[in-house]
Amino acid sequence: MLxxxxxxxxxxxxxxxxxxxxxxxxAAVLRGLFAPPGSIEHNIVWASRVPRTVVGLxxxxxxxxxxxxxxxxxxxxxxxxxxxxVNAGAAFVVAIGIAVxxxxxxxxxxxFALVGAAVTTVAVxxxxxxxxxxxxxxxxxxxxxxxxxLAGITQGITLLxxxxxxxxxxWSAGTLAGRYLDTVWQVLPFVVxxxxxxxxxxxxxxxxxxxxxxxxxxxINVGRTRAGAVxxxxxxAGAATALAGPIAFVGLMVPHLARWLVGADQRWILAVSAVGxxxxxxxxxxxxxxxxxxxxxxxxxxxxxxxxxxxIALVRRKGASGL
Amino acid sequence: MTVLPKPLAxxxxxxxxxxVRTRLVVTxxxxxxxxxxxxxxxxxxxxxxxxxxxxxxxxxxxxxxVLAVQQWRLPRVLSALLVGAMLGVAxxxxxxxxxxxxxxxxxxxxxxxAYTGALVVLLxxxxxxxxxxxxxxxxxxxxxxxxxxxxxYRQGVQGFRLIIVGIALSAMLTAANSWLILKAELPQAIGxxxxxxxxxxxxxxxxxxGVCVAAAVLLAPCLWATRPLRQLELGDDLAAALGxxxxxxxxxxxxxxxxxxxVSAASYGPIAFVALAAPQLARRLTSASGxxxxxxxxxxxLVLLASDGLAQRLVTGGTLPAGVVTVCVGGLYLVWLLxxxxxxx
Numbered sequence: 001m002l003x004x005x006x007x008x009x010x011x012x013x014x015x016x017x018x019x020x021x022x023x024x025x026x027a028a029v030l031r032g033l034f035a036p037p038g039s040i041e042h043n044i045v046w047a048s049r050v051p052r053t054v055v056g057l058x059x060x061x062x063x064x065x066x067x068x069x070x071x072x073x074x075x076x077x078x079x080x081x082x083x084x085x086v087n088a089g090a091a092f093v094v095a096i097g098i099a100v101x102x103x104x105x106x107x108x109x110x111x112f113a114l115v116g117a118a119v120t121t122v123a124v125x126x127x128x129x130x131x132x133x134x135x136x137x138x139x140x141x142x143x144x145x146x147x148x149x150l151a152g153i154t155q156g157i158t159l160l161x162x163x164x165x166x167x168x169x170x171w172s173a174g175t176l177a178g179r180y181l182d183t184v185w186q187v188l189p190f191v192v193x194x195x196x197x198x199x200x201x202x203x204x205x206x207x208x209x210x211x212x213x214x215x216x217x218x219x220i221n222v223g224r225t226r227a228g229a230v231x232x233x234x235x236x237a238g239a240a241t242a243l244a245g246p247i248a249f250v251g252l253m254v255p256h257l258a259r260w261l262v263g264a265d266q267r268w269i270l271a272v273s274a275v276g277x278x279x280x281x282x283x284x285x286x287x288x289x290x291x292x293x294x295x296x297x298x299x300x301x302x303x304x305x306x307x308x309x310x311x312i313a314l315v316r317r318k319g320a321s322g323l
Numbered sequence: 324m325t326v327l328p329k330p331l332a333x334x335x336x337x338x339x340x341x342x343v344r345t346r347l348v349v350t351x352x353x354x355x356x357x358x359x360x361x362x363x364x365x366x367x368x369x370x371x372x373x374x375x376x377x378x379x380x381x382x383x384x385x386x387x388x389v390l391a392v393q394q395w396r397l398p399r400v401l402s403a404l405l406v407g408a409m410l411g412v413a414x415x416x417x418x419x420x421x422x423x424x425x426x427x428x429x430x431x432x433x434x435x436x437a438y439t440g441a442l443v444v445l446l447x448x449x450x451x452x453x454x455x456x457x458x459x460x461x462x463x464x465x466x467x468x469x470x471x472x473x474x475x476y477r478q479g480v481q482g483f484r485l486i487i488v489g490i491a492l493s494a495m496l497t498a499a500n501s502w503l504i505l506k507a508e509l510p511q512a513i514g515x516x517x518x519x520x521x522x523x524x525x526x527x528x529x530x531x532x533g534v535c536v537a538a539a540v541l542l543a544p545c546l547w548a549t550r551p552l553r554q555l556e557l558g559d560d561l562a563a564a565l566g567x568x569x570x571x572x573x574x575x576x577x578x579x580x581x582x583x584x585x586v587s588a589a590s591y592g593p594i595a596f597v598a599l600a601a602p603q604l605a606r607r608l609t610s611a612s613g614x615x616x617x618x619x620x621x622x623x624x625l626v627l628l629a630s631d632g633l634a635q636r637l638v639t640g641g642t643l644p645a646g647v648v649t650v651c652v653g654g655l656y657l658v659w660l661l662x663x664x665x666x667x668x
Contacts, residue, residue, distance in 0.1 A: 076429070077424060077486055127662050137424055138661055143602065145657035148596050152650030154519055156643060159513065166509050173501045191350045222381055256487070297502070304498035308491040315487040 001262065005275040009282075010315040016047040016056060016282045020289055034061065056282040056299070059240045060250060062191050064277025065198050066236035067251030068258065068270045073229045074136040079243045080252035081237035083140060083232065087246040088147035089120025093199045094171055095154045101165035109171060110186055117238030120146060125230050133175055135212075140229075174245035174300035176285050181189070186241040194235030195274075197228055202266040206227070209264065245301040250280055253307045280307055345609045345618055351620035352605075356404060356628055363632045364396050377518055398531035399523055403628040403645070405538040406523075406587045407597055411605070411623020412545050413583035414598030415616050416576055418612075419552045423481045427599040428584035430489040431577070434593035435496040436467025437585075438519045441592070442500055445515045446507045453525070456518065458587045464588055464652035467492060468581045481559075498527030521587070521594030523631045530590050537586040545616050551576065552616075594646040597623050607660050626653050 017029050024032065026043065032045030066081035074083065082088065093116030097103040103112065128142035129135070158165040203224040207215040212222050237251065257271035284303035291297055365376035369391040379392035418426040440463020444455045456462065456580050467529045475481075475488040500519075551572040554562040559569050587594055604626070605618035630648040637643055 047372045076423065077483060078490060127658055129661075129664075138664070141424055141657065142661050144599070145654045145661065147654075148600075149654035149658065152596075152647050152654065155516075155650075156647045159517055159644070160518065160642065161640065162509055162513060165513055165516070167513065169505055171504050245635070248497070252490065252494075298344065298505075301498040301502050304494040306523070308495040311491040312488050315484050316477060316493075 002275065004270060005272060005279075009275050009279050012279050012286075013053055014283045016053045016286050017045060019286050020049060023286070044130055047113060048134075051179065051181045051184070052285070053282065054181065054184055055176045055243060056285050057278045058184060058191055059176070059187065059244045059247065060278030060281030061196065061274055062236040062240040062277075063247060063251040063281070064254040064258075064273040065195060065270060066233045066240070067199055067253075067277075068200065068255035068266070068273040069205070069229050069236075070233050070251075071255050072209060072269070073226065073279065074140050075209065076136065076140055076156050077256070079140065080248065081145065081233055081240075082246070082248060082251075083146040083294075084233055084237075085120040085124045085141040085150065085246070086117045086234060086237040088150040089116040089243055090117075090241045091172060091246060092116055092120070092150040092154045094166055095157050096168045099157050099161050109245075110183055113242035114187070114190070114238050116321050117219075117241060120150065121230060121234040121238075139226075171245050173298040174241075174247035175296075175298040176244055176281075177296060179243060183243060187243050190226070190239040191237045192283075194232045194239065197232035197235070198270060202229055202270055203227065205266040206264075209266070245300070247281070247303060249300070249304045249307050250277055253311050254280060256311065257314060260317075265269075326378055341610070344535035345615055346647030347623045348605070348608045349617050352608075352618070352625050356621065359625065359628050359632065360400050360404065362629070363400055364392050367391065367396065367635075380574075393560040394528070398528045399526040400628065402531045402534050402591070403631045404624045405534050406591065406594065407543065407601070407624040407627030408620040409538060409583040409623070410587055410594065410622070410627065411619040412599040412600035412616050413580045414600075414623070415602040415605075416548065416552065416580040416583075416621035419556055419575055420573060420580075421486055422556065422601060423482070423486065425506070427600070428580055429493065430486055431471045431581065432467040432489050432493045432496060433464045433584050434580055434595070435493045435500070435502060436586055436595050437588040438500055439463045439467075439496045439503075441518055442503045442515055444601065445518065446503050446511055449511075451514070460592075461585060461589045465581070467496065469575075472577065517642070517644050518592045520611050521589050521592035521649075522634075522644035524644070526591065534586060534590055537582075541579065541583050541586070542620070545620075548579060550643055552662055565661040584623075592644070592646065594627065594649055596628050596646075596650045596653045596665065600657050601626055604656060604660065606655070607664070620647070626656075 014029055018024050022025050028041060029045060029090075032041035035042040035045075045281050056317040062083060066308045070079045070081055070083060090113035097109060099319065103109065124139070124143045124146050127146065128139035137143045158168045204215070207218045208222065208225060210268040213316045215222050216226075240247070252277045254276045255269060258276055262268040262272055280303055281299060285299045287306065288297040288299055288302040291302070361373050361376055364380065365371040365373050369387060371379060371392060375384050376392050378527075379388045380397060381490045382389055382393065398436050406638040413428050414426075417430065418424060418430055420426065421430065437460040440461070441456050441536055442457035443463070444459035445451060448455070456591070471485070471489050475485045477484065499574070504516060507515065542588045551567055554565050555573065557565075558566065563569050601623035602619040605615055605622040608614055608622075609618050627645065627649060630652045633652065634643045634645045634648040639650070
């Protein structure tokens with residue numbers, strides 16, 4: 001299963017490099033990848049296509065993993081990485097950066113978004129009760145409440161400032177366009193750290209799925225697991241949002257699909273999500289590039305239109321289970 | 324506030340004391356709402372003392388006062404109270420039906436669909452006639468709600484499937500909305516976004532009378548709704564064992580919740596967060612375990628009225644939509660309650 005998924009991901013990667021303003025065949029992609037620097041093929045592939053594919057891979061992986069962890073932690077099917085306030089916090093600080101400090105390049109938003117995401121999640125965690133006391137329901141409500149406050153202020157700021165509104169509407173429709181590898185290098189450490197954290201969590205998350213008391217009885221440190229999960233979500237979702245802007249649907253949908261494919265074991269859910277996330281993001285991005293040429297449709301919008309019908313079709317199947 | 328929130332842990336106080344407490348909370352909330360209403364009726368460009376404001380509501384006193392209070396302020400205050408109450412009830416119904424604290428009429432896509440409908444009218448056809456926008460919002464919202472219900476239907480509608488179909492369809496519509504906003508000319512886009520936040524700026528007697536009629540028609544069945552809601556909270560099987568016809572009851576409750584939301588969205592735009600926050604806030608104050616429709620209604624009325632008053636005073640000229648403030652006020656209050664709760668346990 002995982003092998004097939006990885007193979008499919010590889011195909012999507014090649015597609016993502018091959019399809020664009022001018023189409024290049026798979027053979028040419030390979031040639032371009034290994035062509036000497038300076039040739040035209042090398043330039044097209046390495047300067048414009050590969051960076052975008054890498055951004056898509058990183059963003060998809062980060063969002064899907066974050067979504068899987070947060071759904072396991074809160075045991076709420078409505079939970080997405082944004083539920084801890086990550087997106088709202090990032091958007092809030094970006095809006096301030098645009099409206100007050102006059103930042104106007106996507107690259108400039110990266111650190112604003114990261115700081116916003118981190119500070120907000122810490123606040124949500126503290127409001128939710130901190131280590132040992134933050135029950136899933138309270139954490140969820142705290143995230144939604146604080147997220148709503150920040151979103152409201154963001155909306156207020158942008159509605160009263162047309163220039164900020166204009167900049168912000170572009171940022172808030174998440175996109176992979178115009179991102180370069182240097183930006184990826186800036187956020188990659190956060191993604192790697194988050195992914196490593198996720199790698200050690202699944203066993204504990206499996207235990208927590210049976211309820212906190214059972215988990216404690218199994219020798220799992222509930223408080224520490226929760227803190228680790230929150231930290232991982234912040235790192236992953238914060239980095240993804242910093243890199244591409246808010247992309248809401250991927251982190252919500254991919255873990256649901258994964259769970260229906262492989263059952264309730266978090267190890268498998270997260271592994272399949274890690275492959276499925278990049279696949280959805282890259283596929284959506286490729287479609288967005290060709291669907292309304294010469295214009296482009298942002299990846300977040302295409303991802304919703306591609307993913308939602310799949311999600312609906314699957315939930316109507318008999319086996320689709322809750323959390 | 325003298326009423327202290329109790330821990331979230333679903334404990335069951337003896338039903339009599341819970342009853343007394345709920346009644347107390349509802350009374351306090353209503354008194355607060357009345358005080359805020361009197362303050363809002365009296366303050367503004369024409370200052371009227373509280374006593375005179377109350378007299379002016381009934382048409383007595385200085386004609387200038389009567390004009391300001393009766394014609395300018397009363398419709399807005401009434402609209403805020405009634406729409407807030409209806410949103411609170413709608414939220415309580417949805418949270419109880421889905422047994423999810425994040426449940427709100429939004430999960431069935433109503434507000435998102437209403438926004439799409441309004442955006443299509445405002446940005447694609449380019450008309451900004453209120454009637455057209457209202458029609459677009461209603462069509463979009465109801466169409467979405469029906470689509471979600473039908474797509475989730477499979478020998479009955481189960482809570483989990485409803486949630487998933489709702490978020491999937493909402494995600495698509497949200498994407499469509501942000502695409503429409505992104506591609507529109509800037510001034511039109513801002514105007515549309517303002518509608519999308521929900522604003523009482525355009526409250527007149529015309530729209531308010533519509534809201535009054537809708538409230539009278541829709542809030543009456545809510546007296547009936549409490550019992551089946553309680554039974555459904557026990558789970559479908561137990562509810563059926565108690566003699567409830569589960570699917571028709573659930574469908575009736577969904578329709579009720581959607582219609583309550585529709586009034587707000589059609590009249591003043593989809594005002595966010597009241598439906599989500601009011602039941603949660605009310606529940607924390609009453610420390611009741613189930614859906615307290617009355618408390619949610621009183622809380623919704625108070626939150627929306629106070630938010631609208633703040634929105635008018637924070638930014639003069641009335642460009643700040645009430646929906647922006649409801650989100651902040653309701654959110655901050657919820658944050659504060661959660662914070663206290665966390666410190667107590």
